[in-house]
């Protein structure tokens with residue numbers, strides 16, 4: 001059955017000024033909303049792209065867009081109890097990363113890493129506006145045709161884990 005949804009996904013419809021205190025995102029079905037009480041535009045760049053296999057599978061794409069955020073600043077509203085947590089131990093550290101998604105519509109919500117108990121890695125696709133990411137991780141695992149970064153002329157690229165060895169090419 002064709003839906004009559006209006007296409008409200010154009011980021012330009014949402015001035016950044018309205019998100020200086022907080023920003024609210026949601027999954028496709030709307031059962032889960034995520035409120036971040038922070039100004040994501042306080043710095044020119046925020047968040048990172050990741051080419052690792054786990055992120056690719058989670059997002060259904062060749063790259064995913066993540067944002068580390070203090071748990072204290074994140075409020076999750078899930079009145080119907082739809083948030084599912086997949087415990088993923090197939091990680092670089094061997095520590096558990098809970099991959100959280102909506103059990104109704106399948107939208108990726110966040111990763112909850114045992115390694116960083118005070119942080120969650122929010123999936124930025126759920127927000128009406130997304131800041132420019134500050135770096136890319138697992139660039140060594142990207143596809144052969146991804147020769148140029150979407151981040152512009154001097155992107156910060158890490159070979160694997162963010163904050164560790166820089167990507168030296170190929």
Ligand SMILES: [Zn+2]
Nearest residue numbers: 027029102105
């Ligand atoms: Zn949903």
Ligand SMILES: [Zn+2]
Nearest residue numbers: 050051052055
């Ligand atoms: Zn990743």
